[in-house]
Amino acid sequence: MERKLVVHKVNELLDTFCQDCFLNKYLRQTYGKNHAQRFCIQQCSVGDELKTYGKMLVSRDS
Numbered sequence: 001m002e003r004k005l006v007v008h009k010v011n012e013l014l015d016t017f018c019q020d021c022f023l024n025k026y027l028r029q030t031y032g033k034n035h036a037q038r039f040c041i042q043q044c045s046v047g048d049e050l051k052t053y054g055k056m057l058v059s060r061d062s
């Protein structure tokens with residue numbers, strides 16, 4: 001996938017799901033930033049998708 005399209009997809013996901021995510025806000029306030037971040041990476045399907053796109057961008061850079 002073209003780099004520009006990957007960046008677009010990432011921004012779209014962040015804007016649509018993450019920007020006003022109540023779950024993330026709750027977890028940050030209750031358990032802290034690291035816990036919230038871990039949840040995003042390990043347990044959220046949106047976070048999983050972001051991880052996949054992130055890997056695409058990193059593999060292109062190296």
Ligand code: SF4
Binds near residue numbers: 018023039044047048
């Ligand atoms: S990755 Fe999931 S839990 Fe984390 S901010 Fe985005 S939508 Fe919310």
